[in-house]
Amino acid sequence: MSRVLVILPTYMEKDTLPVVLTKVLTQELADILVIDDNSPDGTAQIAVDWASRNRRVHVMNRPGKLGLGTAYLAGFLWGIDRGYDCFVEMDSDMSHNPLDLPRFLDEIEKGADLVIGSRYMRGTISVVGWDFKRLILSKSGNLYASRILGMELSDITSGYRAFSRNALENIELGGIHSEGYAFQIEMAYMAWRSGLRVVEVPIIFTERASGSSKMSRHIIREAVWLPWRLKLREIKNSFLKFAKDPGKKPGRRTDG
Numbered sequence: 720m721s722r723v724l725v726i727l728p729t730y731m732e733k734d735t736l737p738v739v740l741t742k743v744l745t746q747e748l749a750d751i752l753v754i755d756d757n758s759p760d761g762t763a764q765i766a767v768d769w770a771s772r773n774r775r776v777h778v779m780n781r782p783g784k785l786g787l788g789t790a791y792l793a794g795f796l797w798g799i800d801r802g803y804d805c806f807v808e809m810d811s812d813m814s815h816n817p818l819d820l821p822r823f824l825d826e827i828e829k830g831a832d833l834v835i836g837s838r839y840m841r842g843t844i845s846v847v848g849w850d851f852k853r854l855i856l857s858k859s860g861n862l863y864a865s866r867i868l869g870m871e872l873s874d875i876t877s878g879y880r881a882f883s884r885n886a887l888e889n890i891e892l893g894g895i896h897s898e899g900y901a902f903q904i905e906m907a908y909m910a911w912r913s914g915l916r917v918v919e920v921p922i923i924f925t926e927r928a929s930g931s932s933k934m935s936r937h938i939i940r941e942a943v944w945l946p947w948r949l950k951l952r953e954i955k956n957s958f959l960k961f962a963k964d965p966g967k968k969p970g971r972r973t974d975g
């Protein structure tokens with residue numbers, strides 16, 4: 720594996736960011752891009768201080784809270800421009816263990832295009848610190864989205880992931896407009912629909928010990944509608960393709 724970029728989106732993560740940075744930096748291959756949305760708690764300044772002391776840490780400051788999806792998209796483009804080969808999504812609240820990184824990178828080395836860290840592999844539940852309500856919301860949301868989209872993934876909303884450069888060059892990033900869990904669902908679906916190799920590795924997710932979740936009703940609503948939006952978009956695209964070339968049957972791409 721040549722060059723790995725770990726993208727850390729932050730909004731109000733002043734306590735956990737230094738811990739995550741310390742742990743990710745133990746992984747020699749990885750550079751880090753912190754994307755902060757002008758957190759009122761001064762997270763950006765912490766990131767800037769780290770970047771001034773460590774050449775592997777970079778910071779992107781955005782003017783306001785623009786959402787997780789656009790943060791990752793901006794990070795992907797930043798890394799593509801600078802020649803990175805592998806792009807990792809990781810939360811900055813220590814819910815994702817940076818020491819799991821090598822297992823993600825191994826799968827990319829073996830030819831995967833998208834590696835998803837799954838909390839629910841083989842029927843297990845590997846989550847620490849959630850109450851029953853939160854667990855049901857996540858499990859049922861996962862089942863709901865993967866059933867509608869016809870994907871056999873155990874954890875389609877997980878935010879701990881690695882993408883190959885090939886994946887990001889094949890997914891039309893400009894067409895992705897989702898923010899929260901919907902962003903993760905949409906990226907997984909677009910990768911799968913493009914015929915890319917999507918695999919899962921088991922992870923243990925630990926609920927944050929400090930700060931607070933940015934999950935909102937808006938983010939849940941967006942994720943509920945997204946699978947239907949994707950289906951509708953597909954029907955529309957198939958129809959347009961068919962109208963252009965009635966001889967060609969619409970279907971999943973298998974050529975690359």
Ligand SMILES: Nc1nc2c(ncn2[C@@H]2O[C@H](COP(=O)(O)OP(=O)(O)O)[C@@H](O)[C@H]2O)c(=O)[nH]1
Pocket residue numbers: 727728729730731732754755756784785786787790809810811812814927931932933934
């Ligand atoms: N830059 C940026 N980061 C965000 C935004 N919303 C959430 N995050 C970060 O995304 C990660 C996951 O968010 P979190 O609130 O922990 O979601 P949860 O784990 O689903 O409860 C954390 O590192 C957050 O700081 C945002 O609008 N902009």
Ligand SMILES: [Mg+2]
Pocket residue numbers: 810812814927932
């Ligand atoms: Mg979290």
